[in-house]
Amino acid sequence: MLAWTIYLSFAGALACLLTPRENPRATRAVAFGTALAGLMCALIGAVQFKPENGLEVITNVRWIPALGIDFSLAADGISVTLVLLTGIAAVAGVLFSWNVEHRTNEFFAFFFALIGGVYGVFLSLDLFLLFVFYEIAIVPKYFLIAIWGSTRRDYAAMKLALYSFIGSGMVLIGMLAAYAVSGLASFDLQALAQHSFAPEFQRWAFPLVFVGFAILAGMWPFHTWAPTGHSAAPTAASMLLAGVVMKLGAYGCLRVAMTLFPEGLKMWQHELAALAVTGIVYGALVALVQKDFKFVIGYSSVSHMGFVLLGLVTLNEIGWSGAVLQMFSHGIIAGLLFGVVGRMVYDRAHTRELDKLEGMGLLKAMPFAAVTFVVAGFASMGMPGFSGFIAELQVLIGAWQAFPKLAILAGVGIVVGVVYTLKTTAKVFFPDQPEAAEPHDPHAHELEPISVQERLGAALLILCTVIVGLHPRLLLDFIVPSFKSPLFDGLRKVAGL
């Protein structure tokens, strides 16, 4: 069932492309149907999935025997969690881009090509296949930003495409070297994970592959594509970029770099943790001084993804499960934040300058957006009751066990996170003298009301973060048993678990 998410998305991309250009309604219908069908497949797959089995192989077909490449898809709890996230993000993304009127068919074609690639990465068991899906996701991102983007879209799109491609180039080198050195004549992730590579090889191959993937996860100092890319992208694309594409990178770090080269992780653990924490603190501090609403969210993404990376390198189970949960949680919350900023505010107010938004009386003009943003802000800060809390808590506990000093610094990052979120919320929606500042703002009445689709999308995302926040075991029951599968044998051994 899970594999159908991939096929459906690519079929949906083609179907969207073939819908007539003059009829955006038809395209939207197809797009919504595809996204919904994908989410349904993901849900059914998740319900049928038995976490205690570890890794469940879905398909395994010989593909290119000359190189030992198989078309093999498999899922463990981590994949299921992320596939669910992708499904949700896709539905929300379609809902939030209901107002795309310009070249709608092409927009959704690129959108679903990207989604299909993302599903594919999360479900691949063959390293080659994973890489193919990973790269499939690059090109649609470029066009989504370059065609439908806003400020400096040329620059942002090219920067994102090149950063992604350089990252995947690094992964490609490491992957080819691992293939050659192992002598297994196979790209099967399980086989490669069980092969113990020489420590000297792991010393250079691990950072290469890990950083290659982590570029896409927004690891400091390779994060600069993220804020520019997010803010230039159209709403749905920023939701996907921050929501799922950054998770591709983190997932690759976990699934490929860490399982293949566990000893390499041990060698570089402290350096990487330092980079992750730098990302957390730096992202938060920079978000504090941004003047552009989307840049605030963009930098907050860098900060939150720092938690994912920090959790991954802790080398203990609570850190790992926290990292995976944070991937899910941030995917939902970032999607929500970008939905509010990009769709609800920017598409109506036509500015993202915090200073200008301050005077527009947005609270009155669109109370729904204000409420949504406040909720999303709370979730993003890591308030208990939302998914972010439990995820970041787990990461911090894991980090405390591994590197106490850095964990404290990361805690500081959370505090700064509270500050910039509250500051931005206050500035945009609750300015000091809301009445004094042009009580009858001429723009206020022109703003079109929040549409049903936006309400639905926002409700879906809020629901997810609250459910997971209140009942995290729903996902943790998937995630935690995954680390028992043979894929993680080497990693567990190195971690001493």
Add this chain to the structure above:
Amino acid sequence: MNTADYLALLTALAPEVIVVLTALLVLAVDLLGLQDTPRSYRMSIAAGLTTLGCAGAVGWMFMNPTVGNWHGGMFVIDPLNETVKAVILLLTVLTAMLSVDCKFTRHVGEYFALLLLATVGMMFLASTEDLLMIFTSLELVSLSLYVLVAFNKQSRASAEGAMKYFLFGGMSAAFLLYGFSLLYGLAGTTNVPRLAQKLFALGPDPLATVALVMVVIGFGFKLAAVPFHLWAPDAYQGAPLPSAALIASGSKVASVFVFAKVLLFGFSQHGWGDGDAAMGGWIPLLSIVAALSMVLGNLAAIRQTSVRRLLAYSAVAHAGYMLVGFLALGSEAFGSLLFYVTTYALTTIGAFGVLGVVESQVGGDQFKDFAGLSRRAPVLAWGLMIFLLSLAGIPPLAGFFGKFYLFAAALTNDTQNLPFLWLIVLGIAMSCVSLYYYLQVLKQAFVVAADEDARPLAVPFLAHAVVVLLAAAVVILGCFPGWLLDTLHQAIGELGR
């Protein structure tokens, strides 16, 4: 030698004979019967005859699979060179189809006759193991191509390109011949496999190194490898479009094939897979040429604003990638090399097909002429996207798999020391660069809007057909590289070396 021998030889040569006869027929029909008819009619008749002739030659090879060796390697038929010849004939047919809608000449018969004669040269090139025959057929190819480049008599650029091509070509032919004569002087034979035995019996000899350098210069010119590439941009830009397409495709396939044969059979002891026994130090020499080609080709391409010149520099870069395949030494690598060059040729012809329509309808090959192509000719635009992304090496397109396989073969050659890792790192880094300039073209086609008065392009049926066919081939060969690879590997296996 009795007459029966000649009859047998003639039977073995049947495909070549068919093509020569077709060339004469095209010439005769056009000169004698069609002078008063409209040009488009003459073009169609000539192209139709060319297609029939090539199809007949392929059909003959398919119906009468022969294996044999005539006059001590002067003429050799084995499954591998039959496959290569079939590919060359296919490329000629595609070139002929692209020629139909071109308006650069009134000398239709001569043009197609030269096209076919060049093809005959390529076919001989593919099926000989004798230095003299190699040189003669190479000259047949080159002389035909010089004229084909100069065929547009109205254009100064065409004459200039042809002159450059001719001067460089003549010079490099002299080098090649000089190298061959030295080899003959050393070994007393012109047969390539026997040459290897003699050279190794002699032991290291500075004269052999000199000969080797000469040979590399001679073939480096045909491949447009740095530093012998200077003719390429001008010839690509000035030549009539189909001539440029033929230089970039058929001529490339034949030259790569024969170059690989000379180096791998003639300069290494056991033919395959024995890096230590490579004679005369061609491995370091070729590594440097490969590295220079990849770097210079890709960097120079960034600066181009003409798509033809861009394709020329990308051809230089791709020559570098192909040379990496030479270094890998082995049947695996030889297969990957042939796969690479075949898919490259198909992709390039496709790109030229799109370019041809744009040139004839919009009036130029500058980037700006591609603006809004996705609106004006959607099928061509998507075709262009597939071709260029394949050249950049984005999965799941054929160009990606070609590169991947080439690199994998180069690395698995010696898994202890990974001697070519640096070249592969360089190659992957440079393909990141290449994505930049390919995206610049695609940006014009998909992102930039056309002028207000831009109308949809009237795309000729044949151009549509060629582009769609080739785009499908590039996608299919990328997703299922197995069948071409298996054919190649099987054919290489049957060589029995």
